[in-house]
Structure formats: C-alpha cells, structure tokens
Amino acid sequence: MENVILIVHLLLALALIGIVLLQRSEGGGLGIGGGGAAAGRAPATPLGKVTWVLAIAFICTSLALTIVAAQKSAGSSVLDRIGNQPTAEEPADAAPALPSGDGLLPPAGGDDAPLVPRAD
Template identity: 70%
Template sequence: MENVVLIIHLLLALSLIGIVLLQRSEGGGLGMGGGGGAISARAAATALSKVTWGLAIAFICTSLALTVIAAEKSAGSSVLDRLGGEAPAAEETTPAEPAPGNALLPPSAGESGPIVPRAD
C-alpha cells in the first residue's frame, strides 16, 4: 500500500513540476507588478491553473497519507526496539600499552618523558 501511494506521490510531483513550467510567466519577481497574479480577486482561472490546483491538492493528500502510513508502521515501537537485543553495558577497561617503538601514538597518562623545547 505504501509503495502504491509513494509512486502516485512521485507522479504527482513530476506532473506538478511540468504543469508549473508550462504556465505563462506574469513578469516581476515574486508576483510583484505582474497584474496581481494569484493574490488578486480577479485572478484568471485558466485550465492550467485549475489543473495546478488539482495536482497540488492531490499532492498534499498523498503527503498526508504517507505520513499516516509511516506513523502506523512505527506506532508502539522505537528505533532501539527494532535493533533487537539490549544495549551493551559500558565496561571499564584500560587500554593496552603501545609497542615501545611506536612513536605515532601519544604517551599514556602515567608515562612522562623529558620536556624538550621547540626550536622555532
């Protein structure tokens, strides 16, 4: 069921993108100065704008349906429940001492060496 709604949602999204790109530009950025656009009471109700509204409403409905389906799927369980098993207990262990010739690792807390000033 979720896959069917998801495919319909994807097709609606692509159709909505295509129908918006087909519409005539009113000019003016963000609807300013283009004769009012969708804000005015006398907005032109062309066939493309009606189709756009229909696709937008269907897109919102499929979005809500997908949200409800996802909420029902995860009701009563958490992410930790789905992992299976219990969380491992933290163990206090001391790290192993590095090999004496390994100069790439920093010295351990108990080890103190001579402090040599840097020659810059």
C-alpha cells in the same frame, strides 16, 4: 502499500513541477511578468485548474504517507529502541579496544616509521 503511495507521490511532484513551469508568469513576485488588470482576479485557466488538482492530490498522498508511517511505528520511540540495545559486559578499568592492522593511529615510537620533515 507504502511503496505505491510513494511512487504516486513522486509522480505527482514531478507533474506539479512541470505544470507550474508551463504556466505564464502573472507578475508581482520579482516585479516582472505580464501586467494586466491588477484590481480583479484573472479567470481560471485549464493549467491553473490542473495545478490545483495536482496540488490537492499531492497533499492527500503526503497525509497518506504520514498515516502509514505512523502506523508502522506502532507507538515506539527512537529513545525506546536505544534503551533496548544489548550491552557488552566490559570491566570499568579495561582500556578501549584499539583497531588492529592499518589503523588511523600514528605508529608507535619503536616502529620504523618514515621520517617526518622538520621546519628548521
């Protein structure tokens, strides 16, 4: 169910982006665009109505995804999951395990390491 809502949500987002880009600029944002009657409200165009419908549907799918995610969490917290991790019993004085093989550590002093250039 969550995947279906997510796919519909993504399709609505793409459609909303496309419809907004198709609309004519009404001006005001950057000081450019078609002028016109600044005092009254322009009549609703079909693209404007489609934009509103897509925006309402986008908000509804956003809320539905939030509800589905909240139900899946079942009241558990990330902190609850961290506390339930099994821990390995290691003595406190034991040294941390070093990576074996080709690790990122520099070679030991007795190894035949390549010479490092000096700035003399």
